[in-house]
Amino acid sequence: MLAKWKLKEVVLMALFSVVFGIVYLLFLHVGNIWAGFIGPIAYEWIFGIWFIVSIICMYIIRKPGAAVISETIAAAIEVLLGNAVGPRLILSGLIQGLGAEAAFAATGYKRFTLPVLMLAGVGSSLFSFAYGYLLGGFSVFHPGYVLLMLGIRIASGALIAGVGGKFVVDGLLATGSLRGYPIARAVKGDPRA
Structure with missing residues (x-):
């Protein structure tokens, strides 16, 4: 059964996707500079940053599709x-989002603990690595x-995207700016979360 999306959830996801589309492009330049010194392995250390929006959006919104849609939009913004x-x-963003989405789907979209968020980062790592290996x-x-x-990409996905995504969202949650979103209801113990 598909969950109903609220307009504010769509807007929040779009906002995060735009912001991280910009961040993703900036980190591409960081990776390019670092790769000039140590080769293509340089990107692996920072790959987790390119997965983070999918985890942030899913952790807040908690609805099927949040990971894959947000990651795909961020990639489209980066292209633009x-x-x-x-x-x-854009296809790369879709594949990365599918990797994160798979981890949340495996829990029935019911568990949003740190290990699940880290697993989502690992999922993005594995899906993107397979795609990268082929192309x-x-x-x-x-x-x-x-x-x-x-191995470095998996660690980056788990730590930067999983742990980092949780850190960002928990920080926003503490400010009260996520009131009315499923994550805030879950913290209060509301069964609708």
């Missing part, structure tokens, strides 16, 4: 702002290097 990858990046030419690297890349 001039990411050189172009429209293919990014990772097969030219030594298998040990590829495994190292994967």
Whole structure:
């Protein structure tokens, strides 16, 4: 059964997607600079930042689709702002969002604990890595290097996206700015959350 979305949930998701679309583009430049020094593995350390909006939106809104939709919108915003990858990046955002969405779907969209948020970051890592492996030419690297890349991406997804996403949302929740959203109702013990 599909959950009904409220207008304010759609607006909040769109707002976060735009903000993080900008952040994502900025971090691409950070990754490019760092990659100039240590090679393609540089991006793996910061990949979690590119998954964070899906976890933030799902943690707040708690409705099927929040992770995949927000991540896809953020990727589209990044393309509109001039990411050189172009429209293919939107597919990348969709795949990253599906990875996070899979973790929440596995719990029936009922558990939003830190381990589940970290698992969502890992899901984004695995889905995006498989996509990157197919399109990014990772097969030219030594298998040990590829495994190292994967391990770093998984850690980044779990820590930056999972733990970092929880930290951001919990900070917003403490200010009272998320009153009326499912996360606030869950904290109060409301069964509608």
